[in-house]
Amino acid sequence: MKLRSLGYLVVEATDLSAWKSFGTEVLGLQVGQRDSDDLLWLRMDDRVQRIVIERGERDHVVASGWEFRNDLDFEEALAELDAAGVAYRRDAERAERRAVADLAVLEDPSGNILEFYWGPTRDGVPFVSPTGRVSRFLTGDEGMGHVVLACPNFRETDAFYRRLLGFELSDFADMGGAMGHFLHINTRHHSLAIVEAPQDAWFVKGGLVHLMIEVPTYEEVGFALDRATKAGCDFFETLGQHENDRMTSFYVRSPAVFPIEFGTGAIKVAYGEHVAENIPFPDRWGHVVLDVPSA
Numbered sequence: 001m002k003l004r005s006l007g008y009l010v011v012e013a014t015d016l017s018a019w020k021s022f023g024t025e026v027l028g029l030q031v032g033q034r035d036s037d038d039l040l041w042l043r044m045d046d047r048v049q050r051i052v053i054e055r056g057e058r059d060h061v062v063a064s065g066w067e068f069r070n071d072l073d074f075e076e077a078l079a080e081l082d083a084a085g086v087a088y089r090r091d092a093e094r095a096e097r098r099a100v101a102d103l104a105v106l107e108d109p110s111g112n113i114l115e116f117y118w119g120p121t122r123d124g125v126p127f128v129s130p131t132g133r134v135s136r137f138l139t140g141d142e143g144m145g146h147v148v149l150a151c152p153n154f155r156e157t158d159a160f161y162r163r164l165l166g167f168e169l170s171d172f173a174d175m176g177g178a179m180g181h182f183l184h185i186n187t188r189h190h191s192l193a194i195v196e197a198p199q200d201a202w203f204v205k206g207g208l209v210h211l212m213i214e215v216p217t218y219e220e221v222g223f224a225l226d227r228a229t230k231a232g233c234d235f236f237e238t239l240g241q242h243e244n245d246r247m248t249s250f251y252v253r254s255p256a257v258f259p260i261e262f263g264t265g266a267i268k269v270a271y272g273e274h275v276a277e278n279i280p281f282p283d284r285w286g287h288v289v290l291d292v293p294s295a
């Protein structure tokens with residue numbers, strides 16, 4: 001399957017204004033063309049949206065959006081889903097709310113919702129961070145970042161992503177009794193990580209383990225850390241550096257409760273060439289988890 005990148009994340013929220021202030025003032029994202037009581041687009045680049053916030057009854061992730069290069073690759077992917085017996089639903093209304101040409105909704109074997117799409121919209125408006133302290137976000141061919149999903153049906157879900165969708169294994173780790181697989185689909189070290197855990201595990205918040213977004217420099221991570229601190233945000237992990245992708249980052253709690261990893265400096269991998277390694281220690285330094293349950 002010719003899947004290219006993580007294109008966007010869709011979130012359901014009870015309070016869109018909380019996302020608007022968190023997204024712009026803390027993360028440094030820009031409000032897009034949709035800015036109503038029930039739909040908010042946040043921009044990271046020249047695309048009209050990279051995070052879509054929809055008004056709903058709860059604060060929870062709706063779906064991760066996965067991009068195909070064009071209609072032919074998209075149709076080919078749906079044919080492969082048909083052949084594999086994976087159900088999906090074409091959804092023109094969702095496509096309109098995401099400003100993409102065509103879209104299909106499906107579930108992975110652990111119940112995480114995915115949206116396959118092609119034809120995202122560029123609006124010709126240059127990205128300018130309202131903070132003045134983010135020069136740009138690293139997107140392009142590597143997509144908007146990475147998501148980490150809880151996958152109770154781990155083996156089946158791993159086969160779904162690697163054997164059917166075409167992800168490759170970057171590295172793997174036993175994360176304190178839970179297996180973690182870090183998966184790449186382009187040169188980003190991982191666009192997706194899957195963790196062997198139930199959806200109600202203590203580190204799964206609002207349906208997600210975390211979303212990562214990346215900036216070019218350490219300085220921009222420092223500025224963001226200052227903004228989050230001054231805004232009184234809760235942190236999930238302190239500043240630190242991962243062993244596997246070498247990313248230096250911190251984890252801040254979003255209005256949907258799931259943490260957002262804000263980082264820089266990740267290494268690249270080569271699709272089709274990378275050798276998967278066992279990396280049983282997640283961090284080189286830092287990343288102290290701050291809200292481990294006491295019980």
Ligand SMILES: [Fe+2]
Pocket residue numbers: 146148210212261
């Ligand atoms: Fe991460």
